[in-house]
Amino acid sequence: MTRNEKHVVAIGLSAAIASVVEESPNVLVVHRGKGDDALPFGPFDPLGHRTLESGLRTWVGEQTYLDLGYVEQLYTFGDRGRHTLKPGEGARVVSVGYLALTRQRGALKAPDTLWRDWYRYFPWEDWRDEKPAVIGEAIAPAFEAFVKAASDKAAADLRRDRIRLCFGLGNIPWDEEKVLDRYELLYEAGLVAESARDGRAEAAHFLPLGDCMMFDHRRILATAIARLRGKMKYRPVVFELMPASFTLLELQRTVEAISGIRLHKQNFRRLVEGQGLVEGTGKVSVLARGRPAELFRFRREVLRERPGVRLGARQGQGLRSS
Amino acid sequence: MTRNEKHVVAIGLSAAIASVVEESPNVLVVHRGKGDDALPFGPFDPLGHRTLESGLRTWVGEQTYLDLGYVEQLYTFGDRGRHTLKPGEGARVVSVGYLALTRQRGALKAPDTLWRDWYRYFPWEDWRDEKPAVIGEAIAPAFEAFVKAASDKAAADLRRDRIRLCFGLGNIPWDEEKVLDRYELLYEAGLVAESARDGRAEAAHFLPLGDCMMFDHRRILATAIARLRGKMKYRPVVFELMPASFTLLELQRTVEAISGIRLHKQNFRRLVEGQGLVEGTGKVSVLARGRPAELFRFRREVLRERPGVRLGARQGQGLRSS
DNA sequence: ATCTATATACTCAGAACGAGTATAAATACC
DNA sequence: GGTATTTATACTCGTTCTGAGTATATAGAT
Known part of the structure; x- marks a missing residue:
């Protein structure tokens, strides 16, 4: 493969950064005046960035002052006419979408950035x-x-x-x-x-x-939500969005906010506890209305103990060896 | 984002094209003399290619004379030093890996291409x-x-x-x-x-x-095998690799070749038939050793009838609504 | 006729799942 | 203070799914 001018193209890195507050699943957007919202994004720099993901991390760090924890690549989009504002305008850009999970700690310091409920962009999903x-x-x-x-x-x-x-x-x-x-x-x-x-x-x-978004950012966000809704079921990723200690109802509300559906309370408990995903702290939550709930913490060890911990999908695969 | 020279990079499209013959899972490789094998690949052309996938299809068509059916994007790799032959040499290339499924019909016509058992590259996987x-x-x-x-x-x-x-x-x-x-x-x-x-x-x-492969192609192949092994369990993709009619044992051998593990015969039957994935043709296989087996065909309608047809993973997600 | 290999039907126990009931422990309201 | 309301948590129950068989049928080979 020769480095031909014909084969030259810019790579855009975009991040759908998710967090959940109360019952609202949020995504971090760049909002300037009356234009459409955008995801935080920037070009991949082949000289400065060692990997695509490290490029994304530094970009997001500069743009949002956030230190991302969990980051996962989603998909690479390159359709002609689905990135630039008007067809034919601007350079051909291939965009690599990422999903990142974080918690909201303090107010956002970067200008023009804010958390928005993602169902604003997908009202049919809740x-x-x-x-x-x-x-x-x-x-x-x-x-x-x-x-x-x-x-x-x-x-x-x-x-x-x-x-x-x-x-x-x-x-x-x-x-x-x-x-x-x-x-x-x-x-x-x-x-x-x-x-x-x-x-x-x-x-x-x-x-x-x-609500519309700039470029192909709503497409990336849709991919991010889909991936997160699926992944939650077989990997304990929700805990990236939880504080150090939480009640089981808070955990359930977070899962529900993301998946957009309600869950059966008792069965949710059974699943989470049965998988050994959490352990009680002995302390109880205070600011509640009814009976106080015990506070739990995520058992990080499970990631090391057992391979297939899941918060949903069945272990058995129907295709068992024999 | 401005079109800055710094942000210019080439995009390589690589395809792991899989097929299964008898009990051997094959991948199509380009083999030239005593160099390492490579996957079919070529640069993305922002002027000629409307989408990344159409670019891949035309590239593979030119290079292998194959008309790909099922194609799926895997991952985009951009690590410095993991693509070029020697670190520092050549242009920075970001490579988008694809998985394609096909059947082997007749001999390969393209020069320097051949089907190889993929466990040659991953002997620990079988x-x-x-x-x-x-x-x-x-x-x-x-x-x-x-x-x-x-x-x-x-x-x-x-x-x-x-x-x-x-x-x-x-x-x-x-x-x-x-x-x-x-x-x-x-x-x-x-x-x-x-x-x-x-x-x-x-x-x-x-x-x-x-066996070693050129560039990051063994990495892409590993991604392809992993994705296929996983996807088989919740989408009926195996049938892309099967002829129009087949016995249930042939189907099972194909699944086993891909997953690298043996399955329980009776349960495999129960699953496949229970899901309504196949229907009998009335005819029976001839060239067998023991009792002749009925020939089945894939019921393509299932893709339209029910959403969650799977050949493995459990439907129930533990996170049921209520 | 018997052996061997394959196909196919059927059984059975345990685990997982969906959907509940029952009870406990707090606050809110009167 | 008593009662309603709200939330937490324990336990049950029937169904389905799954893993692991046994049993029987049907072919070619010896």
């Missing part, structure tokens, strides 16, 4: 209280036009199936992990502002569903 | 017949030196724990999905040829474990 009204009132009707606009019957059937599967219509259950699939479907159908911005044909049925 | 001897005879002893070479006791303990977890020593069970973790550990410990090539300090205990 099923904790009830099925979001926007699905039945706006999304489903708008999709009907999208299905009708298909080129032929086969294409229409395909679209209908995708919609049913993604949004859990008919007898299909809601799958909280399909965050990215749902966003991409809305994008294709022209129902999010990014579609119109990127000049998509379908954007005729344009609906401003959720 | 547990189908027995625990690979290389683990007890070469890997475990070499790791002892690696542990001793740690800077202090805490670092040594950390290394020991990682080794136990990765290679299933002591009472830890073998986890066939940790392919990448194991390779990275061997790389860090200087036990694969790439360590010495990249000029790592630890490479003192250099052991030529498995």
